[in-house]
Structure formats: C-alpha cells, structure tokens
Amino acid sequence: MTKTDQKQHVVIIGAGFAGVQVARGLGAAGVRATLLEQQNYHLFQPLLYQVATAALSPADIAEPVRRMLRRFASIEVLLGEVTGIDVALRRVALADGNSISYGILVLAAGATHAYFGHDEWAEFAPSLKSIADARRVRSRLLLSFEHAEMSDDQAERKRLMTFAVIGGGPSGVELAGAIAELARYTLAKDFHRIDAKSTTVLLLEAGPRILPAFPEELARYAQRKLESLGVTVRENCAVKDISQVSVMAGNDTLPIGVAIWAAGVEASSVAKMLGVATDKSGRVKVNGDLSVPGLPDVYALGDVALVLDTAGKPLPGLAQVAKQEGYYLGRSLVRKILDGAATPDFEFHNRGNAAIVGRQCAIFDFGRWRLKGMFAWLLWALVHIYLLADFQHRLLVAVQWLWQYATYDRGARLIVEPMRRARCDRAPGGK
C-alpha cells in the first residue's frame, strides 16, 4: 500500500454525515484518501428513534459505507477502531495493533451519549446512538408490555406500562411521541388483558421548558400535541437517580418499566487523542476553516468539533451542520491539495430545524419563518425520504410510512434481546 506513504494522503476518521461528505468531495476530484470507520455502515441517526419504536428496520436507515463510496476509485474504506493518534509522527493507531500514516487528518468521529458522571445509569436508561441501542430499547419496550400482560398485580402492571424519556430536546420529544403512538395505536389491539392505551409516557426535562433550541411558540405547540397523545411533560424536573424500576426526578420516585436517556451527548473519545483544547462536551475547538489550532494539517468537523456561527454561537449537533461542514471541507481540501489554494471560512446556512411530535404533527423552525402541524410533518417526511441516500431505502421507508399512516401498524416489532430480566408475577392458568 505505497499510495498512502505520500505526504498529502488524507485519513478521515468516521463515516457519519461529515466524514462521508468529505470523502465524496475528495473522491470526486480523484484525491486519495482512507476512510476509517468502526462499523461497515453509515447510519442515518435522525431516524434511529423509529427503529427503537418498531417503525423501521435497522437496514432501512443504514447503508454500507463501501457501497456509498464505491464509485470513487481513490477512496479506500477500512474497518477499524481508532485507539490513538500520534500528531507528531502523523500516525493513527488501530485496535488490531496496526497503524496508518496520514498527511492530512480529518476527525469526524461524531458524538456519544453523556451521563454527566453517572455512567451507572447507562444500564437502566440506554440512549439512542447505535443500532444496538435502538434494538435494545425496542426489545425493552415490547417486553415491558409482555410482562404487564402476564402480571396480575395492578401496581406492577402500571409500573411496567410507564415509560420515562429523560431529556426534552428534539430526540426526547420524538421518542416520547413515538412511544405514545406505539402504545395507543399499534399495540392496543394486540393485548387482551391489558389496555395499552392506558400507557403512561413521561417526558422529563431539567430545564424550564422542552425544546429550548426552538422558539417558545413552537415548543408550547409541541407540548400540547404531546399531551394530547398521552405524554406527561414535566419541566424543571432534573433526574437524580435511575434504577431498573424507578426514576428519581425532583423529589419524586417514579416507578417505571423502561427509561430512555435523551439528555446529553459528548464528543467521541477520539477527540481527546489529539491532546488539544476541548469544550465541556469534549468538542475540539477549530478555526474558521475547520483546522485545529496548533496542529498543522489536522481538521475536525461534525459533532466532534466546536464550530461557531457568525454570531459566535456554537453550531448545534445536527445532520445538516455536519453535512455542510463535510461538503465545505471536501472542496477546501481538494483546492489545497491540487492547487495549494486557501478557501474562505466555513459558513453555515440554516435549512430549517425540525422535530416530529407524532402522526401528522411536526414543528419546523427556519429562523425567519416557522411551520407546524400537518404541513410541517409532510415536509419533514419528504425531506427525510429525500435525504435517505439510496433509492432502495427511500422506497422501503416510504412504503412503511405509508402503510403505518394508513393502518397505524408497525411491522418491526421484534424482541431480540434475551429475556434475562423476565419476571412474572402471576401463574398463567396455574397456581
């Protein structure tokens, strides 16, 4: 593999929205690069909550990285986990003991969940960052209903049919709405003994209101809609402890069947390997051209980077931000490598910030104008189908959404986690 020995060889860490976009830019210009990724697929994270709530299958929102980039002969894809970066020797160490040299390093390793010093909560309140997470949450939700169906104890049933979503940002709102709809519309007819419509979904937000990144008017609207779906929104309600059967929020201990964490993320631990300044979420501070101060030929972008907008405010961890940064950096590196030319700083263009509340209901904030309700929901669905990178997925997702829209049914209701925690408080038909 002599090609990569040349000084200008680019190594990209991460095949999320940012990394793939950089690779595409380089590939289109014939610039040689290696894309390192732990998984063999690119994950469409904004729809992960739909896998967790049985609306879609994992493969619908995941695409093999090799396939996305196969038309670019100059792009090499390698499956591997990064364990260290030596910025002096310009070398990335991998978990399998090998290392890879770079001329230019692009860090696009993304973000992971953050439990604010309470990593022990992760077991009881998983968050949604990977396909494995989504499968785990889906299995727990469905199993909780199964156990409720088998229980004769009223209080236990009520506990098993109470779900807590911790964190009132867009992810928490989308998840809470989807769980309420799963219970109310999809599962209601499946069970004969329990009434799935009586499910309680708690949305617990530590701050004074949900959706703090959205205008208050849209957030209030979303809250009303969530409540009409049966979601109980609790504001100013910081979570103090989580166990398998309860969440301590404020001064109350709430018995729950399943808790899900949507309260915080932090930059991938790969960011720390650079040994440079980060903010409190672990994000690497970068210059206007996405280069890392003090480290020549090292760039960071996407959720792993702290990029400021023109007003000096950090850009949020959104797919559109990562994609725009990736598009910019791909083109800017091509100019630098082929022409030795510099590029003006990155500038973000807001394409609209959305959150889906439920069936026929979403909110869209475009800055100057806003949208809510049925039309926002339709726009959201169209945009997301458009964004799904490849045609088969688009078609499959569209078919499933239309089907669910028409029937309230969700096809992917598989419990695939082992039933380790199965507990049953009644003897079905026996003594």
Place this chain on the structure above:
Amino acid sequence: MTKTDQKQHVVIIGAGFAGVQVARGLGAAGVRATLLEQQNYHLFQPLLYQVATAALSPADIAEPVRRMLRRFASIEVLLGEVTGIDVALRRVALADGNSISYGILVLAAGATHAYFGHDEWAEFAPSLKSIADARRVRSRLLLSFEHAEMSDDQAERKRLMTFAVIGGGPSGVELAGAIAELARYTLAKDFHRIDAKSTTVLLLEAGPRILPAFPEELARYAQRKLESLGVTVRENCAVKDISQVSVMAGNDTLPIGVAIWAAGVEASSVAKMLGVATDKSGRVKVNGDLSVPGLPDVYALGDVALVLDTAGKPLPGLAQVAKQEGYYLGRSLVRKILDGAATPDFEFHNRGNAAIVGRQCAIFDFGRWRLKGMFAWLLWALVHIYLLADFQHRLLVAVQWLWQYATYDRGARLIVEPMRRARCDRAPGGK
C-alpha cells in the same frame, strides 16, 4: 385467569407454521386456547437464508404473534420458555417459575440444528434456525471479506474468501447459491483491493449427491447451475472436524473463512419432556390423528412429530407439512371439543417441493411433474410472496426482490456482531 381452569382448555406450545395454524382454527370457532412461544414473533424460516445473505431484514420475515392472532378473542398469547411437562397433572412448567394447566396439549415446538454429537462445532459453523443465527452468519460473511481486503497475505486472503456450506439439502443449496451471488454480483464492486468474484463457495455433502429428496434429474440440474455460479460441489465428502479456520472433509483439511451448518436438524428438546417414544431425530411418534400414543389429549405436529404418509414414509420437515397438519388439527380439535366428534386421519397433499438455486433459477418437484429454471424461480417467488402472512411484509419483500433483481444489490449488508475475532495481517498505510 379462571378460563384456563376448565378441562378442555387447549395449550399450544410453539408459534411456528403448525402452532399458529392450530390457534387460528380454534380461534375461528371461538374455542379458548393459550399459545406459548419463546419469541414474540412467528418466523418465516424458509427465507431465513436471505437474511443471512443480506437480501432481507429480519423484520421482513418475522411477524408479531399477537398481531397474527389478535382478531381471535379466545386465543391468549404468552411469552415463555417451557421447562417441563407433567402429563399426569396436565401442567406445563415455564422458565419464570410459573406453570400453566391444560385440558388438551398441542406440541408444535419445531426443530433445532443437530451436530451429531459434535456440539463444539456449533461455534465455528452456526446453522440457520433463528434470527440471531442469520445475523451472526451475515456478520461473519461480510467481516470475512473486510478482513480479506485488509490482508496482504495471499494465502490468508484466499482462506478468508472461502466459505463452506455443510450439507447438500435444499437449505445448503439455497445458502451456497446466495453466498456465491452475494460475492459475485453485490460485493464485487465494493472492494478495491480484493476481487470478490474470485470467492470460493464449497458445498460439502456426505451422501452420493446433493438434494437427495429431489429426483436425480432436478438435482443434477441444480448442481450444474450452482457450479456456473462458482460453487464447488463435493459429494461423498463427510465432515470430520471443524475449526475456526478450516473444515476437515474426507481426507482434506480445507482452509475456510466461514463455515455454515446445514446438515441436520432434530426435534426441539421439548419433545423429550413428554417421556414417550421418539425416533433418532427426537421426533414424537404420533397416531394418524396426530395424537400421541398413550397420552390422552396430547397431540404433536410439525417438525417435532414423526408423521407417516400413506406409504408409511415419514413426512419431511417442511412448512407446507406443518401448515397442513395445523389446519387439520385445528379443525379436528374444534369438532372434538364442540361436538365430541372424531375426525378421519390426517392426509398430506403435496403442493410441490422447491429449492432455489440462484437468480432466475429454481427447481420444483410436484411428484407427477417437475419444473426447473426461470419459470420455477418465478413461481417460487410468487408463492413465497403469497405465503408471507401480511401485506406490509409482502410488499416490502417484493420491492426488495425486484430491486435486487434489477440491480444485483442487497440492502441489508450490516455487520452487527462485535468484531471480537478481527485479525488483520497488514499495516494499512503504515509499517
């Protein structure tokens, strides 16, 4: 749950083709029954090999049992693992410590893989019986190509791109053909360093020819077609040992990347809990009305039962056999419970025995007449789309098959198993 205390309450163990069919028959007549199943879904096993080879997603071939039976108010579905059957007290014990009483017991627990006394092979050569199996095989196949791409050692590459399918029955033939197509058509364009078209697929059969249950003419045809896809068929080639990197077959030790077991099944261990006579595959011998000799009000059917045809030959472990038996038993139990009437013995009607060899190629044996090639393949696809119980799955599977037919692409190429065994023999871009 007083309903189940009555003497005639039916307990069905297993929600495969047989068990679900019995439940439907009872439900349609309003007869009360409890269906016990370990999983929350009914699995369309004949298409499991398509999940293993990245053509379909698990949810496409699995349907929630509750949903299949929700229109029957008299049918209760319980998630639970059977750990014992007390035929004297008429009680089924469950893994969670509870038990359930029955008036009539229907055993439809299916079959599992059999390694003929070599259970240690299961780790190196998984078989395809569950969704977890299919995911494991899919991940191993795809990872083996990834490791080959990362290796600089020619012999190691060749090993990683050699796959052994053990057992030349319909399952082995379908799997070998699908792996060859995955390599030749789908993956070929994804990799830049290896030539996926040079993949070796070995189909190892201990007997004198593959597809022994089919007429020789059809089996020969299938073999020619497999060979044209690049599958190496080895007959009279009994496997003597399997390790992570090789299969010992005959007197040869064949280096392999992945081995898959398709050589044998045996009845579920639940069959033994009855304490009655079984054949060497563990199947319960039953009377012509599917009742178990010596055990009043106990019935067995599907893969767990040894049912003889009119010529005294055992019926094969096929979906159509299980479904017909289930249909028969459902009606026969309704007559018995509601009218106290007996039913003539079960009679099997052969609807045709099929095996798919590859794209545009299948064989069909209807007894009196036979079909092969493109038309058989079309018929197979139509029949299987028809048999997929619900409309959403049908549509999704049809869309994916059409897409794959048009593009040779397979959408579900996710590696979801941890990369524990990752070994990499080269330093990508490094020293």
